[in-house]
Amino acid sequence: MLIFNHSSFMTFTLMGIPGLELQHLWLSLPFSSMFLAILIGNSVILFLVATEPTLHTPMYLLLSLLMAADLISTLFLMPKLLCLFWFNAGNIAASACFTQMFFIHGASVVKSALLVAMAFDRYVAVCEPLRYSTILSHSLVRRLGLAALAKGVILILPMPLLLQRLTFCHMVIPHTYCDHMAVVKMACDHTRPNRIYGLFVVLLVVGLDLLLIGFSYAFILQAVVHLNSRDATCKALNTCSAHLFVILVTYVPALFSSLAHRMGRNIPPHAHILLANLYLLLPSMLNPIIYGIKMKEIRDKVTKCLCRGNAVNCGSRQKKICE
Template sequence: MSALNLTHSYQTNFILMGIPGMEDAHVWISIPFSTSYIISLLGNFMVLFVVWKEETLHKPMYLLICMLALTDITKSSTVVPKALCIFWFNLKGITVHGCFTQIFFLHSVSFVQSAVLMTMAFDRYVAICNPLRYATILTNARIAMLGLVGLIRSVLFILPMPLTLSRLPYCDNHFIPYMHCEHMLVAMISCGDITFNRTYSLVIPFVLMGSDLMLIALSYGLIIRAVFRISSKEAHQKAFSTCTAHICVMLMSYTPVFFISLTRRFSEGIGPHVLMILSDLYLLIPPMLNPIIYGVKTQELREKLGKYTCRR
């Protein structure tokens, strides 16, 4: 029977419901979604273009900013185009393989982004605490290697999610009450045993993001200790100003994750459509604001962006 159910699930598409109960407002909801997505693409591609064109920006810090931009583009592009198809054309069907692919990219890119933010914290630590050795400790090749390690780590830990979902029976339930596929949302519509999925979805974020956050906290602890050993207030301000952009991006990336996780577990009195909108705004707002933050807070990047955007 399990084999028959599995076969049946692969012959039928999943149905993404969008935002149940708000179907009449789908077109209006699509306006901020599409606007944020367009701004996100323009901003992140502009950052990638400027860093690629300007040889003076071929440095570890800007390589990390490019990695962050790539994760932002990939994450939002994994979700938003399909969501807009639902809002505009009522195209709710998604193939089983397409759903599992969306889950893989959405979760793996999120953990790659966490690894990039952790590497950025290490970059700021070396820049402030060991400025004379910065060029020897952090080379472009070493940053690229760290990015590759973060990518491999994410792929290895996330790959079991779609693989285990593909082995679950789905019987006659193929309706996902959301606008994109997520690991536990798909697992919960299965008629099989999802104990492993529940455990895995709790343990992996704790292990990966938890370890990244511990290393980020360690880096900033060492930065604060080094800064307060300097007597000059002007040096204090200069040192902390170099970390402002990273701190803002980090808060925007991690805070919604914990907020959404908590509200899902303690969501009494909160409408499901509110949780859905909050979850998708998390995939839209940081990618839109990250290039703006780095464009404003990083003087060298700001000047190069102005060279291309403000010239006559």
């Protein structure tokens, strides 16, 4: 048995999706389509928020940070994945593998923290509307963004550092990217500290963040119940609908993927890997669509940009928005 313990010289090989190696080329079609949709959708939202002064509000600033985190995780995942699918280029240096792991998992932690910040934003918007601009100042939004970034770095940095102390007996990773648990399983050392720390991060990020989001929405629901006007109730719920949809598409696949890795021994390997990829890509693709549909300001800005580029074919309703 070959044993590798010099991480600076190691090279792993990403297998891709076990059992579906012959279908990699066909699988690249939906994956590349999702990649293109993520790049376009998130870039459009970032461009609109950056160029439109009316969107420089706490909600949209936090949204732009979420889109930036989506782009970072996708850019560290998809190029290598598509090279693997198209050219069977699965070799990846250990340093590159650990770097990919850090940015993909770190971006996921940052996104979770930003969803908590956005839940707080919705709480203030519904429960303290008159003090919204006072409480959620731009300086507070910057601090929330920096806190989310610090949380991602502090929690994920120990993962690659702990992996560097291990001896690896297997170098072929049955995965499409350097997932933490997939790399841990390649080691022939005592990996209990790695597994415990990985579980600790999952419980802290998903458990604590969902608990904080739950508290925010419990206060929101309490405030909505006491509203006398039906229109006011609908308006309050509508302000939270986009964020609730994003929470569902973010945490549900993540929980299934995490539980499948640790408890789903009867789940086929290719289902594990497909789920692990979808939990990263699906929210990044759907977030711009959800906010584009639910948020009137974004719909209006997109229509305005389309009108500028195609003023001749704009209908009468679109012309009013352009004006």
